[in-house]
Amino acid sequence: MRSVFPVLTVVVVIFIAWYAGAIALNARWADDKAERAGVELSLTELVADTWSQDKPKLPAPHQVAAEIWKTTGAMVAKGRGFSKRSLFYHSWVTFSSTTLGFLMGTVLGVGLAVGIVYNRTMDMSVMPWVIASQTIPIIAIAPMIIVVLNAVGISGLLPKAMISMYLSFFPVVVGMVKGLRSPQVMQLDQMRTWNASPSQTFWKLRLPASMPYLFTSLKIAMAASLVGAIIGELPTGAVAGLGARLLTGSYYGQTIQIWSALVMAATLAAVLVGLIGLVQRITLKRMGMAQ
Known part of the structure; x- marks a missing residue:
């Protein structure tokens, strides 16, 4: 209570x-x-x-709630839960590019973090570029990514996912670098006394120690990935997705539609971050870490 x-x-x-x-x-x-x-x-x-x-x-909150009900619950009651007028349908489109971009960003972020921790050249050269990449406004780079990929015949889900990846990989890199470097000197010295190889040190010490940092960064990355997916839908003239709903609402001055899409996006982000939190609690509990 x-x-x-x-x-x-x-x-x-x-x-x-x-x-x-x-x-x-x-x-x-x-x-x-x-x-x-x-x-x-x-x-x-x-x-x-x-x-x-x-x-x-x-719009007042009850107007937004009524719009959400009209485009979700009422649609489901009519058997049209995933029609193109339903927020469930648009949420699914955005969810697809969000999760793909999140997975790509996580893989890229973890890979870069491992390289930065174990290779001093990457630490001195790659890390500054990783930080500098986030100084470029995503709203400026998103149309460039979409235009370039369309020019080579790549369209649909992947361009939006790549924009999501661009936003989501950064917190994963930073969190994993911090986590992989979190073991104390005494712990690393103990691994050396046991004649542990670098790979054994990684799997037995560094990776388990980085888990709390990883899950915290994954929550941030998931929220950033959703933002990237919505932004990726704006310059494409997309007809589906929460970004498309925002764009359509702005064209016709439908502020209630805009706010209903925003609330749905916030709800989707909360659910996805909550799922990561659930996985975090289960994983850390199985690893014997207090959570």
């Missing part, structure tokens, strides 16, 4: 601020309508209007 109460408090504060923001941002449009109609709105009528506009600047 002690852990739930702070979370509920934050959620309540967010909803109060959200509803208040909807009133503040949508009030001008409500006043303009009332002025043209020659009527004067009471406070109750003003609040009701700001929370029920078709294209508000900031």
Whole structure:
């Protein structure tokens, strides 16, 4: 109960601020309508209007919830859960590129980290470039990646996955380098006294010691991968995916659709990060590490 109460408090504060923001941002449009109609709105009528506009600047939470239900639960009830109007369908498209990019980024990140830890040349040369790569805005490089890959006949899922990989590999590299270097000098000396080979030291000491760092970086990488997948859908004129929903909503001024896609993306990220957390607890428990 002690852990739930702070979370509920934050959620309540967010909803109060959200509803208040909807009133503040949508009030001008409500006043303009009332002025043209020659009527004067009471406070109750003003609040009701700001929370029920078709294209508000900031939709109220219940409007977003209704849109999500209409494009998820209602679709499932009609047997059209994965139709192209369903958020489940668009979430699946984004999920596919997110997970592929995440897996590619994880493999690349772990491989670079091992090379950086075991090879001083890579440590001095590759690590600075890994850091420098993250200074380039992804919104600028994403169209370049898509155009180049389309030019060589690669389109669809892979270009978006590569953008996800570009964002997700960095936290994995940093986390794994820190984790592989976490064993103390005394532990490394003990492995030498046992005449352990570098590979044995890696598998028996360095890799197990890096697991907490790896899982922490994987959570960050997963969230970054989802952002990359959504960004990858924007410059392609994609017709499917949460990024496509955001783009369509912005074209037609459908702010409720935009916010419903944002909430769905946040929910998808929370679920994926939660799954990594579950795997982390199971893995560390089996390894005998307190968690």
